[in-house]
Amino acid sequence: MRSFRPFLIRWISTILALSCPTYAFHHGSVASGISTFHTTTCEMQPQSLGCSDGSERQASRRDFFAKVVLAGVAGLSVQAAPASADGRFPDLATVMGIPTKRKIVGLAQKIQKITVAMDELQRDLMQERWDLVETYPEQLRSFVPVLTTYTDSAYPSDEPTDKGLRVALRYEVGRFFASLERLRQATSRKALDQAYVAYSDMALHFDRYLRVGGLYSYYDDSISNEKYFAGISEDALVYSDPRKDPAEVRDLVILTKGPDKGKTGIVIAVYPDGSKNCVVKLDRFKGMREIRVVPVAWAGKRLGEQDPDDVFLIPRKSE
Incomplete structure (x- = not known):
């Protein structure tokens, strides 16, 4: 069995890379088990995690977040996750080292409903069904107790690992609902491009x-994959x-460079901040659709006849 720890460390370094495009990530000494993070260049982007040149306050917040999460991960030593009985979720008892609880599995299944709602929201937004899009903020806010309870139940202890992961999860929940509010405001104005960016940030977090x-x-x-x-x-x-x-929103693309070279998906937003980045929702794999922020120059529009993105095949309940 392969260790899960390297995967999670790489994931956190990816998050930090999205906010600080140029960085160096080094493992610390084996004795301390702590990783060190050195930022060499940091460019401010509206959709980033708040990294800003010349701002000691924001830099300290970023460093605090990085240290808390990395300190927690440093003590994590678990195995690659086998599938659960329903085939959709990993076995939490094996992955997290916690007793299997029916409550946690039930919460995980409820969180899966957010994935379904996000796919339906993408469909309705890209078809500009504003009458339907405006119903999603209330629907998604109803999941706040579910996300909060799962965070506290899956990582309940005062161990540094659990504390660090709770901080990371609460941060993502906060950014998700902040983006949801931006979507609500854009929907009220029927500002399509702003709604796309807000939705893509929701999907990313x-x-x-x-x-x-x-x-x-x-x-x-x-x-x-290169x-x-x-x-x-x-x-x-x-x-x-x-x-x-260059690819635009709704275009079906293939990633031509980078670690995900060869993977296919759909562009769900193009950032208007001058970063020349876009957000790609990769095609479904084992029930999941990963989100990637990549340069527009890496997203090549697929040629020839293509099947539509699978969200457009989801039937509407009212139709």
Whole structure:
């Protein structure tokens, strides 16, 4: 069995990379078990985690968050997660080292309903059904007690690991609902581009919650897919040149560079902040749809006849 600890450390470094594009992440001494994080460059983005040059207050908040989570992860030593009986969630008892509780499994199944709601919201937003989109904020706010209870139940102890993970999960919940409020405001104005960005931020923070909370149905230990394309001609991937025909929201794309090279998905937002980044919702794999923030230049529009994104195949309950 492979250790789960390297996966979680890589996940946290990915979060920090999204807010600080250039960074160095080094493991500390074995004796201390603590990792050190060195920021070399930090660019402010509205959708980032609040990293800002020249702001000691924001930098200290970022450092505090990083230290708390990394200190918790330093003591984590668990195994790769086997699937649970229903095949959707990992076995929490094995992953988190906590007793199996019916309450926790029930909460995990309720959280899965948020995934369904997010897919339906994507469908209705991209079809500009504002009358339906405006109903989602109230629906999603009803899950606040579920997320809070799961956070406290899955990591209940005062151990540094549990404390660090509770901090991380509460942070993602806070950012998720802050983005939901921005979606509500954009919906009231029917501001489509702003609504796309708000939705993509919701999807990103919820995806992080699922990862830290052990709610993914699988763990991918691959650091990068690029090695699998070594020696293969670039012509093997068929896509439109992103420099001449950049992808936009709703475009079906294939990632042409980076650690997720070769994976396919749909663009759910293009950031208007000058970062030249977009948000891609990867195609479903083992029931999950990962969220990636990548340069627009890495997202090539797929050519030829393509099946629609699967959210458009979800029937509406009222129809």
